[in-house]
Amino acid sequence: MPGSxxxxxxxxxxxxxxxxxxxxxxxxxxxxxxxxxLVTGIVVSHNGAVLISCTAAVALVL
Structure with a gap:
């Protein structure tokens, strides 16, 4: 700024x-x-219960 x-x-x-x-x-x-x-949720997606807990964790972060 001029003058400053x-x-x-x-x-x-x-x-x-x-x-x-x-x-x-x-x-x-x-x-x-x-x-x-997200990667954790994909990797453990074979276990429904673990996927649900990861989804809940993602929802908390978002």
Missing amino acids: PPSDSLSEIRTAKAAMETTILQAVNAFEVKAGL
Whole structure:
């Protein structure tokens, strides 16, 4: 922004970058958890009771 000291701009950029990185990490972690539970559910799909419990776990995460 014109008229702003450069340190303020750098601080804002760093803050925005950190917030964006945190959001991306949270999204990746959530995706990994969901994908892991989905794979677990597929692998044990031969056992109906286990599949139901995995489905319940996925529903809780979603």
